[in-house]
Each structure stands twice: as structure tokens, then as C-alpha cells.
Amino acid sequence: DQVILDYILEKIHQQYGSAIEWDPIQRAILREAAEKAKVELSSTLATSIYIPGFLRIGRSFHDLNILLERSTFEQLSKSLVDRAITLLKKALDSANVKASNLGPLLLLGGTSRIPFIREAVRKELGLGRITGVDIETCVAKGAVIQAAILEGMLHEVLLLDCIPSSYGVGLKDDVFSPLIKKNSTVPASKSQKFTTTTDNETTIPITIYQGERPKASDNSFLGTVEVRDIPPAPAGVPQIQVTFDVDANMIVRVKTLDLGTGKEQTIAVKSPYGLNSTQVKVMQQRLKSWLSERQIPEIKSEIGSLISVIEKILAGSATALGWDEVLTLRDQCASLSETVMRKISYEELTTMLLNTRSIVDKAEQKIAQYERVVQDVNNLATKVESLAPLVRPEAEKHS
Secondary structure, three states: OHHHHHHHHHHHHHHHOOOOOOOOOHHHHHHHHHHHHHHHOOOOOEEEEEEEEEEEEOOEEEEEEEEEEHHHHHHHHHHHHHHHHHHHHHHHHHOOOOHHHOOOEOOOOHHHHOHHHHHHHHHHHOOOEOOOOOOOOHHHHHHHHHHHHHOOOOOOOOOOOEOOOOEEEEOHHHEEEEEEOOOOEOOEEEEEEEOOOOOOOOOEEEEEEEOOOOEHHHOEEEEEEEEOOOOOOOOOOOOEEEEEEEOOOOOEEEEEEEOOOOOEEEEEEOOOOOOOHHHHHHHHHHHHHHHHHHHHHHHHHHHHHHHHHHHHHHHHOHHHHOHHHHHHHHHHHHHHHHHHOOOOOHHHHHHHHHHHHHHHHHHHHHHHHHHHHHHHHHHHHHHHHHHHHHHHHHHHHHO
């Protein structure tokens, strides 16, 4: 959507320069037009982005009419598609899977309808895709299936969790030795024997890491288990068995066993990829901020509509308001129009919206009050007029 939007803005700038006066809601309208064009280009070779009277220069309005061909769209989005293919290759390499071992492809999301993306994936993998599936609801359906499995409502389907990155220990010279490798399904368990590197060592620290880098200290440190009271012996003689266990809840337990003495100890370690309460609060605050940011265009649009209402009131009801009130409203309207175009916070916009609503409400109340007074005066005049024939003859007799 963004590359099409940038293309539209570039074409407008080429034709009109910086003379265009942008309304607060115009960019939101352009983004919708860009999305619509993207969808249309999945089934046609070209589309026209046409919005009558959309562009304003001074007091004149001009139509927006831009032709966008599918070939142009593909050229604009090529870098994004190339990045997606690179990520696809990394995912396959990470899982040690060759394209030749894959079955039919299931492409998910509305973007996978774009012919350019489908062709790029087909060329990279040499595979056809599954058809006859609603690609926009597959992920939601998968989430529902997982929820049903967790609740014990579904037993015919088994979905397996995988370990996101390897668990292992640090060795001499800061070498990382993974025991349970990433993408292993859980629960998982793996044991490996280690020994001393110098003569007569009586204590061996087993340092535990999670990650994929060959240098242990470059990975995430999870903890240390010390194997104590090892009988003195030449280097390489003591045998220490280290076992990693990862259960279905992703809880990791590390057990050490001195095969010579039979002594063992177990600790539970916490993955650094989990979230503590502070991190959860930070994410909640970010989500709240993100939701607020998404509402900003809608609020600006409503303020713009209210400004139009004020302008109509000024144009048609100046007598009802009085000259002083008209001047005040003009100043407020100019200030609102200027402020809404600036980048301001969600809180400031919300306050501004409430104030604008209040301005409109007060103006409409004054107009309604004026109209009631006018109606009362008109009713009285009509009544007096209806009594006039009765009053005149009596007056004439006295004359």
C-alpha cells in the first residue's frame, strides 16, 4: 500500500508541485485508494486511481486521475518482494529443509493474492500452491484449532510446539556446545558427558546458555550449575553427565550427575525470551499508544467535519448569532483549521475535539433560541393582524 501511496504523491507533486492544499482527511482517502488499486491489480493489468475534485489549489478543485499498471506496481514493490524471498530462504536454512522436500504451498494473507508474489515464490521453490482455501482466515482457523486442543475439545489434530533457539553449555575458550537444538519439538530431553580440562579439578562450573552463536558469551546467559566435591583425578578422567529437559510448558530443567560419585543436582532456568511483569506493562502501554495513534486520523476527520459545520453556520446564520459571536467563531475556526493540520498528540486532539463539539453545540443553541424568538414574534404579528378588522370599525365610530 505504501509504495502505491508514495507513487501517487510523487505524480501529484510532478504535476502540481507544492501548490496543493491538503485537507486532514485526504491522506487517509489516498491510502484507501492505494489499497483498492493494489487489490484491483491482482485481477487486471492496469487500474485508474480516480477521485473527482480531490485536489485543491486556491479556490479551484482538480480531479485526481492516475493510471497505474501492474508492471509499474511490480517494479515499485520489487525490493520488498526480494526481502521476503530472502527471509524465506533463511527460514528453510534454519529448519534444515530443502525446497525439494516441501509439499504443496499454502500462502496466507491477502497479500499472497498478488501475482508477482506468487510467481516469485514459485520461482524460488519450484512448487505449486494449494488452491480452494480461504487464505485470509487460515491463521484464525489455526488459532481456533489450537484453542480447542488446549481445552481438550479436539483430539484428532496434534500441533507441536518447537524450541525457538538452542539450549547448551559453555566450554573451554568460550565455545558454545548446544544440547537441544532449535526447532526441536517439545517435550525434549538430551544428555551429554563432559569432563575436566586440568588435573585434580574438584569443581566444574556448568554455564547454561540459549542461542545460536558459536561463542558462548554472545548468547543469552541463563545460569550456572556447579558440580562440587569431584575426587581429584587427571584431566579427562571425571565424567559429568549434563541433561537438559524441556517440558510441554517450555520450562527448562538442567540436571548434572557425577558418574563417579553418583551425586546429582537439578535447577530450573528461565528463558530470556519470556516477559516479566514490567515488560508486560510496557507492552500494554505501547499497545495503548498504538491504538491511540490509529484513532488520530478519525479524530482529525471529525474535527474537519465540525469545522465545515461552523463555516456553514457563519455563512447562513450570522444574523442569529450577532456580530461579536460571528467574529469569535471566525477566529476559532481559523485556529482549529491551522492546529488540526499540525502533528499533535492524541490527548491534545481529544481535547480539541471536545472543544470543537462544544463550540458547535453552543452556536446551534443560539440559533435555535433566535429562531424561537423570531417564531414568537411572527406568531404575535399574525395574531395582531387577525384582530385588526375587529378593532378598526370601533375606532371609526368614535371618530
